[in-house]
Amino acid sequence: MTDERQGLLATLKNQGFAEAERWVDYARDHGFQQIRSQRVSRCPNCGTESHTQIGQYVYYSTLMRLNLCAGCGLAYSDRRIDPLIIRTHFERAYKDEDYFLDRRSRLFDQLARLVDGHAPSGGSVLDIGGAKGHLMAVVQRRRPDLHITISDLSKSACTWAATTYGFKTICSAAGALHVDQVFDVVVMSDVIYYEPEPAKLWTLLPNLVAPGGIVIIRVPNRLLLIRLAQAIRRFVTSKRARDMRDRIMFFNPEHLFIFSRRLLTRRLSSLGFDPVTVWPSELLTPGAQTRRLHTLYYQVARLVHLGTLRRLTITPSLLLVGRRPLPAHRGGVERPSA
Ligand SMILES: [Zn+2]
Structure with a gap:
């Protein structure tokens, strides 16, 4: 040999x-x-060990499995690559300016409209995982009165957001955020599936959103599609062939998790957000040839969403908006605490 x-x-x-x-x-x-990596043997959301396997894929020279938790329904990758490698990976990814500025313009506009509609005059906004601040720059153009803060793991992204747009920045992983204020709007767009310990994020969230404020979460909406494609593959291919698979159709191997709409709605409700509403999310801007088709598809998706009383969302990503209720008014004089 x-x-x-x-x-x-x-x-x-x-x-x-x-x-x-x-x-x-x-x-x-x-x-x-x-490549160094660590095995994940329990669901990082609820701690349950029992799971089924959705499929396997290869990422950074490592064979990973996408497991479906029997307890909470979270789909999670069973390996964590060395955080240093992942950090370098994202520093490199942030250099691709065109992607942020052009392809994401429709969804930035949609998110900016949502922030605009919910933020009070002179209010505060926190964009967790806000990268170089491109989304918040769109928000700022609509609402120059808002006080905007960006948090991101990448130092170079934070520096860019501060020097280019003048935003306040916090260079931190989402789950490790230490902030001594609350915000009228907290945005987590395409970020929660990168946070290795989602439980930390859920502990943090109610302390970040002001009473009467909202959290906006954007996530992929592909779990059913992925499971369907895997079921078909199981039916038409041999186990020997499946054992050599290096990808899962429709799944982005950068993501550590797939959060279902049901899981997120329940989680936000359990944290006290009420109401929690779901919306179809705008699509990435397509090429000129398919632009009309995409616009039509998005309009159909909106109609399906409304026609099914928000039960069915067919866009590849979805938005959840959770409101933190104002404290109930208590009449009379407050009793002094013991
Ligand atoms: Zn779980």
């Missing part, structure tokens, strides 16, 4: 490939590297 082959076998065995022999050629073709 060559040294190269031996090295690849050792790497594969360390990185989740039980049947390493079968993957050697694949590893060589894909330039596998040694």
